[in-house]
Structure formats: structure tokens, C-alpha cells
Amino acid sequence: MQWGTYNNHLTNPMTRDSFGYSFPMQYSSGSAAAYNYDQTAFNNKHNITYQCGLPASCPRSLNNTFDMTGLPRAGVNVPSFPPPLYQMGPQQPYEGMDLSQSPNNNLLQLDTEYEDYPRPIPENMTSYSTPYDSSRSSTPNEGSPLLHRDDGVFDKDRPYAQLIFDALKQAPNHTMILRDIYDWFRKNTDKALDKDTKGWQNSIRHNLSMNGAFEKVDQPCEEAKKGFMWRLTKDALANGVKSTTRYRSKQPNKRGHRTSHYPQRQRAGAMGGRSAKKQLQHRARMHDAYRSDPYQAPSRSMPTPATFDSTFNSNMSMYSGSPSYYSPSGSDIDAMEYQPEAYGTAPEQRMSQQIFHGLPSAPMSSPLASYSDGYIQLPSDPAVPLFTSSPADTPSPSVSEPRTPDSQSLGWEDSIYGPMGGTGHVGFDLSGFSIAGTSDIPHAHFSHDPLGNGE
């Protein structure tokens, strides 16, 4: 695990206390208030999304509440600004820790969840507040305690995913637009030194798309050209960014098996454009339910036996009583990537999930049929259980089973989990959803309106 060699203390522009928590230097590190902070006030529903801003507001606009670092300006009272505890850095498995040898790594981090992520946005914070001004007439890092170039803070040899993680981590709400990420790279890395090639930008986009640590924010910016905002997932914030490869095809490289020069596959990018459109259309409803998950691509095959893996972490929080891995490549990192255990669950429950995480599971079957457009077909008979334990020869669920790796915006506190360690019961978290149509419509449509704006 290459990243295990990185010293996060150096790369993280936070101070780190003896507990491994990181606080922005601007705050008092190690204060009793920080450790004993009552988080209940911040355990509210997190209907705050990263709005592109109030009308006529777009990401790059700064506001008077926060400075360019995203921290409150001096003298500005921001009552709802997250407490220092919110600024804890992730318990990243650095310092030589080998993730592949620690499938229960999260067990060591039971207390590191972020109960309210995304963090609240102050009322008077009108928009995404970029630390980078588009004019770039000056160096936005000047005077900032958070950003220091040329002092070794940013390791220039780290992979893109890590660098993007750093960029987003220190951005307000851990959210940036692509161009700001570009700017961050220009300022803080050497990836962009070669101005003749745009490959580094391509790589950034590739990582944003392919790495589950990054997610698009629901609302596209009003200036369409700026695209969406990208945000760290709460999982990434808690556990750090992981391999982008995790999200790549597990299909063996068929190189050399071709009989023609033309690729025997779906055209590269064909899914991209169309799915992007689909996502635009269904974003509010499905909330990117199937973003960046190659396992559910119709062109891919589901491994057998038909086990639901723990990465099936949909907005419905389909949760097997004994989650199993889909890890065709045998990677433990894969298996732990999207463990839902840390989100909104009590420590003891998470402990249970941890305990059961590694146990073998019975194959699950489901009458659910789903469609690549985000629709899901429910059994017409409500008596039909949605999931049951099944013999291995039971047909597997569709490979296009909708799932929600992007999970930040709703309901993850309210997940209704099935009995842990049971025999295949599952819980659905349908909070935030409504079903358009009637119960006897097989082709039910899950809609989602996190902002309550109507659709």
C-alpha cells in the first residue's frame, strides 16, 4: 500500500494532537471543549446540501463570512460554524499501516465517525466559497495558516487521488469545482508543470469520477460550464481516500485476445455521456445511485455465488445481516471500501457490524429487478420478501442493482438495519424517498427530494 508511506502529519495542514485528531491551527487544539464537545447539537438532520448558492450565486464567489481559506473571517461570528471537532482530520491509515492486512481497520476507528456530515452551512454563507479566486490576481494562500507551499506540506509525489483529497479536505465544506481543483494543483503540486499537456487535468477528472472518495454535489452550478461541485464523501473524510483502482474494472485484461483491432467492448465513454444525462435527470431522485460503480455496469458480470457485498450501500441502505464481500480480486481493501458501518450507527452496533463483517454469509437473493436508468422493480406482491437467504443456485440479483455509494445527503442516520448476524434479513432505509405510483405498480419509481423543493 503505497500510501502507507506518507506522513499525514506533514501533508495535512492541520495540527495533530496526541489522539490523532487533527484540528485546524486556527482553533485551540487539544482543548477540553474540543474533546468533550456535545455533538448532539450537530446530530441533526443534515438537509444541508452544498448549494451552488443563492440565486445568481456561483461557487467562486467569496463572501464576507469566510476568508479564502474557508475559515471564518476574524471578528465574524458564525454561530453554526462547525466546532473544532468537526475539523478532525481523518484517521487515515497511514504511518505504514497496511490496509490489506487490516480488514477490520475501521474497528480501530469506531469513534471517528462524523455524525453530521456534510457539516452545516451557516445561514449567511451564501455559496460555495472557493479558496481560489478566478482572477488569481494574488496568491490565495498568502497569510493562510492552512496552506503553505514550498515548505513540504504537500508531497508532490503523491497520487492524484490523495492530492485531490487534500484539496477538497481543506476547501470549505470539502467542496470545490473542477477548475478550482485545477488551480489547487497548479499551486500545490507539480502535476501541472507541463503546460503543454492536459493530461494532468484528464487524470484529475478521471480520479474524481472513478474514486469513491469524491462525489458530485447534487446541484449543478448555475453556470453550467463550471459543472458540478465535487465533495469529499463523509467516508473519505473519516477514513481517507483509497485506491481509485477499487472502482475500476475487475475484468482481466484481455489483451492479446482480440481478433480485430476494434475493441470488443462498449465504446469508451459511451456510458459517460448518457449516464451523465441520466444523472442530471434523475439526480434529485436517485442521488447518483449508481455513480462510479463498475460492478453494476450492465456489461459486467456478477460473480458467483450471488452474494451481496458490503459495497452495496445504496440510499436504501440495503443491508445484509451478514455482509459479504464482493471481492473477486481478493482485495481486502475492496471489501472494506464502502462499509456502511460507520454512518449513523451506534458504536455497539457498528461493533456488531465489524464483528460480523468478516463472517461468511449466506447467498442472498432478491426478487428485485432493477434497471440501469435507476428504476427498480418491486415485487407486485407485498408479501414477497425483498431479500431472502437462498441457495447458491438462486438467481442472482441484477448486476444493475441500484446502489448509492454517494450517501451523504439523506437518511444514513436513519438506516434501519436488519438483525446483525442473522440469516439474511435486510433493512431498507427509505427515508427521503417516496414511491411514485401505487404499490401495485411493479415499476416503481423512487424519488428523492432532499431539499424539499419539490420536483
Next chain:
DNA sequence: CTATGTAAACAAC
């Protein structure tokens, strides 16, 4: 084999 970087096709805007 995995992790990573890069190129590129492609769609939408």
C-alpha cells in the same frame, strides 16, 4: 497481481 498515470472515445453542455 494491484495501484497508478495517461490517453482517448464519447456525450452533454
Next chain:
DNA sequence: GTTGTTTACATAG
């Protein structure tokens, strides 16, 4: 042209 998705391929280890 930009943004986003996806696949392919090369390379290091």
C-alpha cells in the same frame, strides 16, 4: 472548448 464517464493500456512494484 469544458466537464464528466468510461475503457484501454503502460508501467512500477
